[in-house]
Amino acid sequence: MTLDEKTARKLVRMLQQIEDTTKLEGVAVVTRDGVRVACAESANVDVDAISTASAAIINTSEATAMQLGHGSLSEIIIKGDSGYLLITRVDDEHMMVASSRDIVRLGLNLGVLKRYSRSVAELLAQAKAKITAPITAPLTTTTPQLSQSTSMAKEEGVSDKEAIFEALRALGLEDAVTEIQSQSKKAIEKAERI
Template identity: 30%
Template sequence: MDRYSQILQELIKNTGIEGASLVSADGLPISSVLKPGMEEDRIAAMSAAILSLGERVAEELAKGALEQITIKGSDGYVILTGVGTDAVMVVLADNNAKLGLLLMEIKKAQEKLKQLF
């Protein structure tokens, strides 16, 4: 298991989330810890597209540099957080997730991942 996977696995262990993935800014998977049946390539491509659009919205509406995108669906959350300028961490959580705790743990994982880049 590479160091990226270890950090993602630790995040999952600390929060009970469904999965996490580290994706390059151009939509390529770097490392993932996902449930069986979740497609790493598909998550990576969609995440890069969402990130690109989010960056444009933040810029056009003068909200500064994009830090995070949170998507709330009827069955849970998708949270995208930038890791430096070259990658994004994607976190998948169900409705039972404690969002405050989750965001705190995401921040810790983000800092660890930034040190590896």
């Protein structure tokens, strides 16, 4: 079931307001499976690519947080030399993602995203709809969804974890793959010592 038109437009307006009042871009609501639910209409980045990568990042980060005993995942910050990606929990099924090159305002932008994520959660709860299809589609390229990448990888005998890493590499996020692998290895080593 998808959002009704009124709720969908309200959600898009909310996301657009974030972009209009901050230096965040590519603001979107995505499912934990990497499906874009809605994005700001002026999104000038490939939101579908970010959605797919976010699913891989969320799943890996969630597993790591649980292994370390840190509880459920609430937010993820991936910071590069010239920008960052923020992923914030909306509810059990949805996350908000956004990116920015404004490193100085990282904390402020994270606060804005967290505040809006509560409003988005309320809106989705009021709609009582399971989100299954995108609302707006400013596509710049066609990117296979994570589930497609994983299915193709399984046919080739590659594990889910490696399929996720391949999807991230395809999006040019090699540094993220290296960092995730390093953090996962450390978490596993720590868990084995306990």
